[in-house]
Amino acid sequence: MEKNNGYTRNFGSIKDLGDPLPWTEGVANIYEHIAWYTATVLGVTKTTFWKTILEWNDDPALTGLTLDQRVQAIKTRLQEEVNRNEAKDRYDKLGSTIAKPYECLRRQRFFSEDYLNKEFDLFLSLASDQYVSALYGQIYGRDFTGAWSVHGNGGRFQVSTLYEMQMDNIAYNRDCHRLVANELKLGGKKNRDQILKYARLFQTLLDRALVPDDTEFHLLFISDQEGDPDWDMEIDGEIDHIRRVGRNGQKRLVDPEVIELARRVPKAFLTWHQLINFNEEWMSHLKPEQSVEKKLLSGFNQTLGEKYYLRSRQGVS
Known part of the structure; x- marks a missing residue:
């Protein structure tokens, strides 16, 4: 309450x-x-993210380093991780991994x-x-x-x-x-x-x-x-x-x-x-002064057409 x-x-x-x-x-x-839901921007949950960082920090290879040196080493490893997890194609298989912002957006926007x-x-x-x-x-x-x-x-x-x-x-x-x-x-x-x-x-x-x-x-x-x-x-x-x-x-x-x-x-x-078909039919009857609604419907149809599950059911690769 x-x-x-x-x-x-x-x-x-x-x-x-x-x-x-x-x-x-x-x-x-x-x-x-x-x-x-921080996985939308990190690629994984917040808990998974900080646990991963703690595990990296316990790496014996970092023993004896200063705090600044540890930060730099983990920063480098994090960059390597997100580079490795970046998809090569819009519809590449999804992964539950730490990722770059653009890769997180790809997972969200299309899947x-x-x-x-x-x-x-x-x-x-x-x-x-x-x-x-x-x-x-x-x-x-x-x-x-x-x-x-x-x-x-x-x-x-x-x-x-x-x-x-x-x-x-x-x-x-x-x-x-x-x-x-x-x-x-x-x-x-x-x-x-x-x-x-x-x-x-x-x-x-x-x-x-x-x-x-x-x-x-x-x-x-x-x-x-x-x-x-x-x-x-x-x-x-x-x-x-x-x-x-x-x-x-x-x-x-x-x-x-x-x-x-x-x-x-x-x-x-x-x-x-x-x-999508209903929207197309509705747009066909809109008058020129209703251009705002036409933009709204055509834009929504476009984003629907980009969804992985909708494209795959149409046999689009």
Whole structure:
């Protein structure tokens, strides 16, 4: 709670999910992610990094050297290490090694699901309300109208809802009282408790009056893999998994009301290639004065096309 209070004191919390946040909140979430997950800039976790340096410092070859000499020797070894771990090609195999900043960026930009999550946060928060409504309307076969408020996975959302809940992206429409949770996948599969987690998250939003009681909840999975899930079977598997091996903190995921909500929420599955095609179709109808949105959509399509898992599924080397 003290940690949460400190965060709230500096950055605030969410009182109503429909309150607009600036798109720059996505930039803050990027920085926060980097600060917490240092492998994004070091190539390995912070703990692994300092343990490696300590091991190098214990090298018998450094015995008797001054502090400055030890620093220089380790600095030289570190430079040799990052040079050795630098990829020769954009899509070279990933390694969990200490790396140069550019190599860390390569691993994140072309392979990382977390990196794509942050790109999606900015993309959806800047897209027009008409675009977001049309996208969800096509997916769910229903009319969506009004203004959208988009929230990525960051401290402000976590301290206002469930601190232990790692979600990807949520879009809320106060005008039509509809909320869509966007779960993004790149090179991985659905987690074994994911649908139930989102059901409990939505229940928390209702309990804390962050959304009205008549809000309709929708769940959308976007993946690089094709899929046509049997949702009831997926939920049955999640229930069985949690009851068998779930930790104490997960037990509330199998409360009857959470399970009931998980079963009735509208769910949909979309591939990134289908999203690319939707964007292309949307751009074909944009007018010259809508050039900003065209740049937004074409830029997002371009970055999606650069992802390793999307290129490999198209047979692109």
